[in-house]
Amino acid sequence: MKNKKMYYIHCLSPLHVGTGQGVGVVDMPIIRERITEWPFVPGSSIKGVHREYFASKQSEQWLEAAFGTSPNEAGNAGSLVLSDSKLLxxxxxxxxxxxxxxxxxxxxxxxxxxxxxxxxxxxxxxxxxxxxxxxxxxxxxxxxxxxxxxxxxxxxxxxxxxxxxxxxxxxxxxxxxxxxxxxxxxxxxxxxxxxxxxxxxxxxxxxxxxxxxxxxCEIMTRIRISSDAKIVESGALWTEEYLPVESILYGTIWCDKIHSSSEAITAQSLMKALSGESSLQIGGNISVGKGRVRCRYIEEDC
Structure with a gap:
């Protein structure tokens, strides 16, 4: 397959990609593979943070060609395929x-x-x-x-x-x-x-x-303080699960079809933007510093 790369994710802060309310001891568990129970990051999350990352760096036409149009708009799917990130x-x-x-x-x-x-x-x-x-x-x-x-x-x-x-x-x-x-x-x-x-x-x-x-995996207990009484609000105590700092994941990226009418946009030009390293934030609780990762893209001859 032409126009492909590996990408590696190195967690710089705890990472929470959740599944919603849990039914076990942990209130907010992270997403795991069904058969292995290993944590992973869905490709949809990887695609979303990349679109946000490139929003200020590329044109709207480039974004739509790479990641697709908005779900509310009639248009095309993205040309870049980003796999799930699996634990290494x-x-x-x-x-x-x-x-x-x-x-x-x-x-x-x-x-x-x-x-x-x-x-x-x-x-x-x-x-x-x-x-x-x-x-x-x-x-x-x-x-x-x-x-x-x-x-x-x-x-x-x-x-x-x-x-x-x-x-x-x-x-x-x-x-x-x-x-x-x-x-x-x-x-x-x-x-x-x-x-x-x-x-x-x-x-x-x-x-x-x-x-x-x-x-x-890392389990954090969170509380919410009443702004008036300065005490924990009733029922505002919960636990969250995180993939620890220093976790390393990997995935693949490829582009075998261009969904754009522009001749200036090619598979090579889309893949070229994904080079070197990117600093991203993935998952929940990004306002308290969670989900900081370093994403490194590797070409075949590296």
Whole structure:
């Protein structure tokens, strides 16, 4: 497929893309995939914030060609296709190194498959070999985790992630280091952020990752104060769920058909605008600083 890119989202503040009123312990839960229970950001939300971002940077004709006309107007659909943002790495508190960027074989497999669907190459990785080691340890009731050679997370032979004590594993062939270095270059443009990522990268089993993403999201309690009495108003106490700071998601963008009569607007010109990095705000509670993200667009030859 021509005219395609990967995009990566790095959360700079807690992110809440909700589903409305919850029926469980959390009043305002975040949206999750039905089958995996992993948090994600719908493509409609990604498209909406991009339209708002480009509203002051591009012409109305460009906006309508890229993102479509208003629902109240007769017109066309958008030419740019923005997929859902799926979870790649989840931040977890660590006994050493403060926190870890945790991922699992299934999350990496899904990224490779999604990238391949639009013809975006992902470097080969010894995923089956690492997955087998994690599986064997798990069957022996001894959770383990792969880290890089430059990791700051280990204390002697163990890594402490939330409630998990994981046996340290390292790839003797250095294939993991090579792949994580490549991934850090995709996610971050500056050396400091790349180093932070490689030093805190952890590959755990799918089951351990499932626990982290379902049990370790951020829960905030909110109240509303009466402007007159300066006390909490009756019933104005609720909880909200957030995807934590440092979460990393990915998605794909492509343009295979132009919905515009203007010859000046081409697929290449639309995709060219999505380059470098954008600072966006996604989801709810943006007036209190939530939802700040850095969105990075990667072309095939990067």
């Amino acid at each position: 790495a989840f931040p977890v508190a660590s006994g050493y190194g403060t926190f870890a960027y945790v991922t699992c074989p299934l999350a990496i497999k899904r990224m490779i498959r999604d990238a391949a669907a639009v013809g975006f190459p992902i470097p080969d990785v010894n995923l089956h070999q690492w997955e087998q080691v994690l599986k064997n340890r798990n069957e022996a009731d001894d959770e383990s985790a792969f880290i890089t050679s430059s990791s700051v997370l280990a204390c002697k032979e163990y890594i402490y992630l939330d409630e998990f004590k994981c046996k340290k594993e390292q790839d003797a062939s250095a294939a993991l280091d090579t792949w994580v270095d490549w991934l850090s270059g995709q996610l971050f443009s500056d050396e400091m952020s790349q180093r932070i990522f490689t030093e805190r990268f952890v590959l755990v089993s799918d089951d351990a990752f499932q626990y982290f993403v379902t049990m370790c």
